[in-house]
Amino acid sequence: MAEPAEQQKQDAASPVTIKKYANRRLYNTATSSYVTLDHLAQMVKDGVDFVVYDAKTSDDITRSVLTQIIVEEEGKGQNLLPxxxxxxxxxxxxxxxxxxxxxxxxxxxxxxxxxxxxxxxxxxxxxxxxxxxxxxxxxxxxxxxxxxxxxxxxxxxxxxxxxxxxxxxxxxxxxxxxxxxxxxxxx
Structure with a gap:
């Protein structure tokens, strides 16, 4: 389970690094723990800035992960997008x-x-x-x-x-x- 948002906030200039592994697991390097898309959604709500990198290629995949969060929220009936x-x-x-x-x-x-x-x-x-x-x-x-x-x-x-x-x-x-x-x- 992820640490509270206050502990994840490093300094305003450096976002938290999240690594996504081939097995689709997300690893928060600031808390040294695995997290879920729900955790990342909560980090967004808490104002915690983060960047998601593919662990193998080091590509920045933040946009696709954020999009995935939106798709999951929409799938739960949280319909914000007409x-x-x-x-x-x-x-x-x-x-x-x-x-x-x-x-x-x-x-x-x-x-x-x-x-x-x-x-x-x-x-x-x-x-x-x-x-x-x-x-x-x-x-x-x-x-x-x-x-x-x-x-x-x-x-x-x-x-x-x-x-x-x-x-x-x-x-x-x-x-x-x-x-x-x-x-x-x-x-």
Whole structure:
């Protein structure tokens, strides 16, 4: 079993190293113990930074392990990713605008996290932490998802002779929307 998160935090500059062996076992080098994907999920929730390396090749496989955690959580019924979002995301692989998606998603999640923290603070201060605010966060998530899907539709290739706006115009619209979202989250 893994040590508590406080013991796993080394210093902020050096993430915990996890090694994945051919037998699919994950080894936490900071605690000298084997861990599971559930342990790694908890480390993420606790804010513990880690990197996962293939023990044989030394390749960084952090992205695939984090993706595996998401797949397992979704399989347990923890459905955070709507089907429409998954389809939209898949459609961007190999697309000419693929380079923009990670940055956009990262910024959207940062903004969402800030807003979520602000809402938690508001409800805790206003209602003493007794108010169930799950519906408000769910609604905000739906709105963020709709905004993301609208923005991504702007980048779908347009047939020649179409009356749709130019790519430059669409980029300007997206930029204004992102600035508006940032103002809303700061405000």
């Amino acid at each position: 089907i429409s979002f998954l389809r939209t995301l898949i459609s961007f692989y190999g697309d000419q605008m693929q380079w923009m998606v990670p940055t956009y998603l990262d910024q959207a999640m940062v903004a969402f996290t800030k807003e979520q923290d602000r809402m938690r603070d508001y409800f805790a201060n206003t209602f003493g932490g007794m108010f169930p605010f799950g519906n408000a966060l769910g609604e905000m998530g739906k709105q963020n998802m709709q905004m993301f899907e609208q923005a991504m539709r702007m980048f779908t290739p347009v047939a020649p002779g179409s009356t749709k706006p130019t790519a430059e115009h669409e980029m300007e619209v997206l930029k204004r929307r992102m600035e508006e979202l940032q103002r809303q989250t700061k405000g």
